[in-house]
Amino acid sequence: MPLIHRKSLPSLFALVFVAVAALARPGLGQSTGPQALAEPSPLRFVVTYDESISRSFTGRVYVITTESQRREPRRGPSWFRPAPFFAVDVIDWKPNDPLIFHDDALGYPGLLSTIATGNYAVQTVMRLNPDAPTIGAAGNAYSVNARFQLDAKSSGTITLHIDQVDKAQPFPETDRIKLAQLRSDLLSEFHGRDMMMRAAIILPQDYDEKGDRRYPAYYWIGGFGSDHRIAPRMRRTWDATGYADRIVRIVLDPTCYGGHHVFADSANNGPVGQALVEEFIPYLEKTFPLTAAPTARFVSGHSSGGWASLWLQITYPDFFGGVWSLAPDPIDFRDFQRINLYEPDMYMYVDAEGNQRPVARRGDQVMLWYEPFAKLEVILGEGGQLRSFEWVFSPRGPDGLPRPLYDRETGAVNHVVAQSWKRYDIHLILQNNWSTLGPILQGKLHIIAGELDTFYLEGPVRALKESLQRLGSDAVIEIVPGATHGSFATPDLRKRIDEQLLAIFEMHHGLPATRAEPKTPATVPAY
DSSP states (O other), X not given: OOOOOOOSOTTTOOOOBOOOTTOOOOOTTOEESHHHHHSOEEEEEEEEEOTTTOSOEEEEEEEEEEOOSSSOGGGOOOSSXXXXXXXXXXXXXXXXXOEEESTTSEEESSOGGGOOSEEEEEEEEEOOOTXXXXXXXXXXXXXXXXXXXEOTTTEEEEEEEEOEEOOOOOOOOOSSEEEEEEEOHHHHHHHTSOOEEEEEEEOOTTOOTTSOOOBOEEEEEOOTTOOGGGHXXXXXXXXXXXXXXXXXXXXXXXXXXXXXXXXXXXXXXXXXXXHIIIIIHHHHHHHSSBOOSGGGEXXXXXXHHXXXXXXXXXXXXXXXXXXXXXXXSOSSGGGSSSOOTTSTTOBSSBOTTSOBOXXXXXXXXXXXEHHHHHHHHHHHOTTOHHHXXXXXXXXXXTTSSBOOSBOTTTOBBOHHHHHHGGXXXXXXXXHHTHHHHHHHTTTTEEEEEETTOTTXXXXXXXXXXXXXXXXXXXXXXXXETTOOTTTTOOHHHHHHHHHHHHHHHHHHHOOOOOOOOOOOOSSOOOO
């Protein structure tokens, strides 16, 4: 979907162009204008972009700040410590036409006139890449990083000029890690442009490319914000289990413009699950030393990837031989981070007593509240974690974008949209179709979460465990006491997953290869 003019929140922002014949474009990073020479004037940013970037631009433009000395502003915003940033949507913006950011711009945590006085690094970004969910993605254009002492009342005009384009870094292939890419006909037809599927293939230790041995495939789907480029870190993690010579690991790329598509076919992201099963995996099985059989295909993931892996297993129950879903995103929408989406008159921001709803915690301490986190994403635009759910679960609206689950200003849930989400409610799907799915999924379901999940995800896992027990399922569902969103994913758990999937594979395909000795690094990276 190409970038389009956003009209969902017209009251929050306005498009401001200033044609100033007498004002030459000022130098980068300088406060300019007659007011700056005479007396202090309120802070504003004037943004232009170079002709080398584009002849015209329609989309979202950002001014992003950070007080960090190490991180470029365009790599933000941080979930837990977001610095002020601002956004304006433009239509047919031309090179070197000044675009003014002041209180007409969207702003977080408030308008530009409320920014706290301080020393900030500042960048402006044009969001050009139609497939990436982040501001700092390859393909987007930006200004060089510059620092300013900002004061809302007296800093005057600061000019920023966009003349850089973030170039994609080549994938760092090694003797064991290879890049796999395939143009998807299904997704290309849906989006009307070439769409690629990508994965990193981690080959077994001592792999002999001239040999004829075929291995089981362990498909991994990372959490929100991760992609196939985490493969080097994951290789070190998985090598420590001692089974690095017996499994091909495949790190899938689940990113899309809307965030994380979780490999679920949807009205907005397209047939991503179908493309994986019908196009990409058959290609991988022809290209790499994989055993092309359901009893040799295993899927796992963490957080959003945990949801995705479970979704793939229940949606294609005959295609995969087992799932290990770790701390999955909500798998029961009656407990969507402690919110029952199906109850009438429900609000995302406050509970029935009017108390703020949390979205993340550390122990007993709330780290994020739902309302400010949701409103941060309003400035971000498409690609945020909460908005990502709508890109998967919601029908497409008349503006070509996913219909919002809830009003971003008030938090009121749209009951009609919530009801439409039922087709993605994993608990509901399993419960309503168990007579058909139960026999096929026997021995295949493994779900693990921490008792104190950072994002309150243990509730739906516990509800599914109780439901499947009543149905007589042999699913292995664990709630690890005292564990958080990732702390339960220990080296022992990873080793156990390898042993379980290898037992299934060897029962059907043999090849009881000699087990390699574990090579435990000094620090085993967490999932």
